[in-house]
Amino acid sequence: xxxxxxxxxxxxxxxxxxxxxKRKNWSNVFRLSATLKEPVDTLILQSALExxxxxxxxxxVRISRGLFWYYLEEIEKVPGIKQDEPYPCSRMHFRDIRKxxxxxxxxxxxxAVEFFHALTDGxxxxxxxxxLIAEYLTQKYKKCFSCGYGVLDRNQEPPESELxxxxxxxxxxxxxxxxxxxxxxxxxxxxxxxxxNITTGIIDVNAVLNKAKEYNVSLTAFLISVMIYxxxxxxxIEQPRIKRQKPVKIMLPVNLRNYFASDTLRNFVLYITPGIxxxxxEFTLEEIxxxxxxxxxxxxxxxxxxxxxxxxxKAEKHLILKIMPLFIKNIALKLVYNxxxxxxxxxxxxxxxxxxxxxDISAYVDRLNFILGVQATLPSNCGVLSYxxxxxxxxxxxxxxxxxxxxxxxxxxxxxITAKIESNQRDKYRYEISE
Amino acid sequence: MSYCVNCGVELADSEKKCPLCKTEVINPKYIVNSExxxxxxxxxxxxxxxxxKNSVIGLLSLMALLPIALSVICDVxxxxxxxxxxxxxxxxxxxYLIIVLPIAKSKIDSVTCLGIDFAGIIVYLYYIDRTIEGGxxxxxxxxxxxxxxxxxxxxxxxxxYTKSEKLPIAALTMILFGFMNLAIEILLNIAFLxxxxxxxxxxxxxxxxxxxxxxxxxxxxKPLKEKLQKKFFI
Ligand SMILES: [Zn+2]
Numbered sequence: 218x219x220x221x222x223x224x225x226x227x228x229x230x231x232x233x234x235x236x237x238x239k240r241k242n243w244s245n246v247f248r249l250s251a252t253l254k255e256p257v258d259t260l261i262l263q264s265a266l267e268x269x270x271x272x273x274x275x276x277x278v279r280i281s282r283g284l285f286w287y288y289l290e291e292i293e294k295v296p297g298i299k300q301d302e303p304y305p306c307s308r309m310h311f312r313d314i315r316k317x318x319x320x321x322x323x324x325x326x327x328x329a330v331e332f333f334h335a336l337t338d339g340x341x342x343x344x345x346x347x348x349l350i351a352e353y354l355t356q357k358y359k360k361c362f363s364c365g366y367g368v369l370d371r372n373q374e375p376p377e378s379e380l381x382x383x384x385x386x387x388x389x390x391x392x393x394x395x396x397x398x399x400x401x402x403x404x405x406x407x408x409x410x411x412x413x414n415i416t417t418g419i420i421d422v423n424a425v426l427n428k429a430k431e432y433n434v435s436l437t438a439f440l441i442s443v444m445i446y447x448x449x450x451x452x453x454i455e456q457p458r459i460k461r462q463k464p465v466k467i468m469l470p471v472n473l474r475n476y477f478a479s480d481t482l483r484n485f486v487l488y489i490t491p492g493i494x495x496x497x498x499e500f501t502l503e504e505i506x507x508x509x510x511x512x513x514x515x516x517x518x519x520x521x522x523x524x525x526x527x528x529x530x531k532a533e534k535h536l537i538l539k540i541m542p543l544f545i546k547n548i549a550l551k552l553v554y555n556x557x558x559x560x561x562x563x564x565x566x567x568x569x570x571x572x573x574x575x576x577d578i579s580a581y582v583d584r585l586n587f588i589l590g591v592q593a594t595l596p597s598n599c600g601v602l603s604y605x606x607x608x609x610x611x612x613x614x615x616x617x618x619x620x621x622x623x624x625x626x627x628x629x630x631x632x633x634i635t636a637k638i639e640s641n642q643r644d645k646y647r648y649e650i651s652e
Numbered sequence: 653m654s655y656c657v658n659c660g661v662e663l664a665d666s667e668k669k670c671p672l673c674k675t676e677v678i679n680p681k682y683i684v685n686s687e688x689x690x691x692x693x694x695x696x697x698x699x700x701x702x703x704x705k706n707s708v709i710g711l712l713s714l715m716a717l718l719p720i721a722l723s724v725i726c727d728v729x730x731x732x733x734x735x736x737x738x739x740x741x742x743x744x745x746x747x748y749l750i751i752v753l754p755i756a757k758s759k760i761d762s763v764t765c766l767g768i769d770f771a772g773i774i775v776y777l778y779y780i781d782r783t784i785e786g787g788x789x790x791x792x793x794x795x796x797x798x799x800x801x802x803x804x805x806x807x808x809x810x811x812x813y814t815k816s817e818k819l820p821i822a823a824l825t826m827i828l829f830g831f832m833n834l835a836i837e838i839l840l841n842i843a844f845l846x847x848x849x850x851x852x853x854x855x856x857x858x859x860x861x862x863x864x865x866x867x868x869x870x871x872x873x874k875p876l877k878e879k880l881q882k883k884f885f886i
Contacts, residue, residue: 238806303695324693411699417691419664474797623659623672630660637653639664640671
């Protein structure tokens with residue numbers, strides 16, 4: 218009998234960097250989770266996963282090594298679901314990524330999916346999670362749930378358009394310069410045993426929207442400004458001499474599907490880095506908001522993004538890079554990444570926006586959450602989404618001190634927005650005696 | 653619901669203290685089962701993968717046994733009896749004692765440890781002396797080793813187990829070292845009947861004793877000590 222041939226795919230333009238820059242103890246991972254009204258039935262979840270992965274051929278993959286590039290290869294066997302860990306986005310070993318580059322975890326009422334970033338971005342991952350939840354509910358309650366809002370029909374054959382590398386499709390004639398200043402970076406005491414602290418602020422989304430409206434800016438622009446304001450405070454304490462301070466910038470991923478028609482479920486994201494330079498003088502929150510709003514307005518146009526996108530595609534298509542053997546390419550890409558990749562911003566702030574589900578499904582889903590793993594050398598990251606009437610702001614950090622979290626949420630409090638804080642902090646006393 | 657009295661944020665039921673500032677939550681009017689609300693499984697630190705002490709000792713023992721076995725085989729093979737391999741064995745055994753003892757008994761105090769090491773050295777020297785019929789063990793090797801052992805152990809004891817300052821210990825070390833030179837020359841003269849007067853040991857004796865006295869003097873003179881500290885700190 219002839220064995221079924223496994224499909225394979227090139228990595229998309231944004232994904233190429235992730236396997237190259239992985240470290241011994243770090244790879245780029247993010248998590249999406251849904252909290253249901255009842256405890257998760259693990260047998261049904263496993264069976265729902267088996268059905269769902271067939272609809273997502275670009276995600277049910279492992280990373281394999283070619284002579285010149287890494288590539289995605291379909292997996293033969295669906296991975297087993299696992300009990301959740303005490304912290305999210307725990308290290309994905311590269312030897313695991315070479316077997317399967319995502320994992321499904323459960324804890325009480327919650328189903329979580331963690332992806333190696335080379336497979337997809339937050340928006341693609343969200344479609345996977347929503348479809349998995351719909352299939353789980355279908356199997357559990359033995360009835361039909363509607364599709365739409367990112368819930369895909371599992372019986373449908375996956376269309377080509379979902380698997381395309383949209384970066385290549387929208388390559389333009391002109392590229393823009395990537396020159397950018399370095400940003401101030403946060404520091405702290407590294408946690409032992411690779412523990413990751415997660416601090417979630419749950420806020421009434423209308424309270425934040427109204428506040429943003431007061432300033433006539435978007436919710437993202439408002440939150441980023443508060444973040445910059447908080448980091449500026451931290452820098453003022455660490456380096457009181459204004460002349461020696463560094464710009465404070467945030468890396469903001471932009472979902473290109475909002476600017477270029479695309480159904481792709483693979484990466485289709487670019488980054489901009491709005492920020493301020495404190496050496497120009499003392500900034501008030503109003504000034505920061507105004508500046509960030511205009512920076513975003515300036516950068517977030519179809520033409521400007523197209524030029525940025527073209528820069529990245531041109532870099533990938535460079536002949537010398539293309540014919541470099543993989544191990545040399547890895548060294549080269551790692552060098553470039555170390556020099557520029559994580560120096561241009563203090564952290565990433567990724568907002569998936571208002572996430573919707575079909576009504577019959579959302580009746581079973583209490584909460585959705587988006588957590589970005591830490592970066593190789595930056596201690597903090599921030600993932601945000603809104604669902605129903607709540608905004609969930611997730612800070613992750615691999616250092617002990619919650620300095621940024623405290624500054625951020627107390628600054629919001631001073632603006633009249635009270636967050637409800639939830640965390641995975643350890644009971645110091647308990648874990649010390651068990652040691 | 654409870655609020656952090658310090659930050660003003662609302663706290664989820666899972667939080668026993670504020671995750672932002674670690675302030676304890678005390679709200680007698682709102683008592684919840686925080687365990688039930690925890691968003692993640694409780695953290696149990698995995699036992700760290702330490703290399704066990706026994707495995708290190710085992711490895712060192714094997715590494716010491718290899719050259720011992722080889723040299724004994726060679727020696728017996730060539731000479732038909734143990735001629736020189738005893739020295740190799742003794743030296744390696746001594747090295748083994750000095751390295752392994754502090755690893756095996758980590759609670760052992762340094763002075764006792766040094767005492768045992770010096771005892772090993774004395775035994776080894778005795779073996780060499782007997783084998784080559786040198787006749788220098790009793791009247792030279794033993795007293796010199798005991799003298800050095802006494803000085804080293806005294807200094808170690810003073811610097812580790814008493815709260816005395818570094819400067820007077822350094823001064824004492826200098827003076828004792830000076831006298832040690834003197835003692836060694838006297839013992840040399842007696843053991844090997846070279847001469848009956850002193851030739852070289854008076855120079856180090858004078859130098860080190862004077863240096864020691866200078867250090868004592870600096871130590872006693874507080875302002876001077878401080879000034880020197882300011883000028884010469886590293
Ligand atoms: Zn607090």
